[in-house]
Amino acid sequence: MPGELLGDAKLVRSFGEEKGVDDLARAYVDDTGGDLEALGWELTAAMVRVCNALGAYRSPSGEGGALYLVFKTI
Template sequence: MKHPDWYPAWRDEAFDELKAKNTRLRDFRLGSWSRYDYDLTAGTLLFSEEGVVKVAAEIQVAGTTSVRANNWLWAWANSNLPGEVLDDAKRVRSFGEENGIDELAQAYVTDTDHLEALGWGLTGATVRICDALGAYRPPSVQGGLYLILKTINWAN
């Protein structure tokens, strides 16, 4: 895939930034609550314990990975997603088009050997371009839904 010379290092830095941002979110214990629920139309992600919401986040969708198809699909190209959660992915596509970065501007990206790393790498690029707080991927066996955290707060 076509990209400028600076892009591979930029993407690696974006992934490192994502890891640091997610570490700063550790106090919210995102992976440890007994339940999570997301509402893509409302653009929310809720974490709860014993029926009580503990943490609430506003989200956007970066994209999805598919083990069956061995690819990444950008949210802006996924007709199954509501428009309310696509703004950040559309910004990434524009950035890719303006800078000649195919993997940010084309609907699908394939990487049969490292699909999860691909998902997190492209999510890191999204977080960097859109200045998000971090990212979350709900647990899944068949692939992944990569959510961008725009805001996050303790529930009342």
């Protein structure tokens, strides 16, 4: 991905490292709880809060993955 799109991701990773939130500090997370959908929304909600975003959207996807997006402006 282009570097200009990664600024907020780096901010969230730094926040996770600083606050000891391992799932935010790592590049990938493991499905230890068995509910990737819930984990995806939890991590997305944290990003919305840390980055002062306006909201989030999860795109439709097939099995094995999902894409969560945050909105900074409308």
